[in-house]
Amino acid sequence: MTQDMVHRTQGDGEVAMAGQTTRGRPVYRPWTDICETENGVVIAVDMPGVGTDDVDITLEKRVLTIRGRRQARQPEGYRLAYAEYREGDYERVFSLSDEIDEAGIKAAVVSGVLMLELPKVEPAKPKRIEVKAA
């Protein structure tokens, strides 16, 4: 079930430029860890510069989309002299399997990392159907 639990639906490009962005800044496909335990799946997404209020998570037809909007930060009284990274937004899409309990998904942002907990649904009990004699 490994790849079926949660798998990526996005291409492998480093920058996910899905169409023209209206904010005029890059949209990154953030580095992600996905780990499955007995009880569920944990997803950790690196989104430096993103706080709790800057994350938008949508779930539609088992497609989980996460977006992080980074607040532009410029130290006051300073101008940029040298840059190795550029601030941008983050976006990544995952598709969930039927085993995930959609209602029980929890999310938190800690130190620029989005942590998602996706619990598994209780295993369905096999139903025995009796065949009655005519």
Add this chain to the structure above:
Amino acid sequence: MLLYPTSAFARDPFFRDPFAALRRLHDEIDRGFAPLTTGSAPGHAPAGFPAVNMWQGEHSIALTAELPGFKAEDIDISVKDDTLTISGQRSSPEVGEKAVWHLRERPFGRFARSIGLPFRVDAEKVNARFVNGVLEIELSRPEEDRPRRIEVKSA
């Protein structure tokens, strides 16, 4: 994607380029460990870890670095003359024995990066903040090193 300052002074042979030291960033000593240095930050040319941006103020300089998932207490900053060293570690997430990794892209491990600054800084006047996984360091030039304005008297 290196944004070099286009200084008007650079064209003047009599004026020492004040930003030459910024370019020394390229010659910085990188001692990053393998797990943290494999792969570059999204969309950037490979540099040391972490990627840093440098900001210039009047008598000070500010550095910002992306360190998501680090704890403030796990980051060490030291300053000696015109060299800033940032080091730290991000530990591997703890999971149970039965856990299965489906995707592991986030780097973890130890890193250390030394960065040459454009001037000597006052080690007593260093401010650092860590907000949403972004480290901000503000360093000031010592009072005695600052350029002095000399008045020209008319005869």
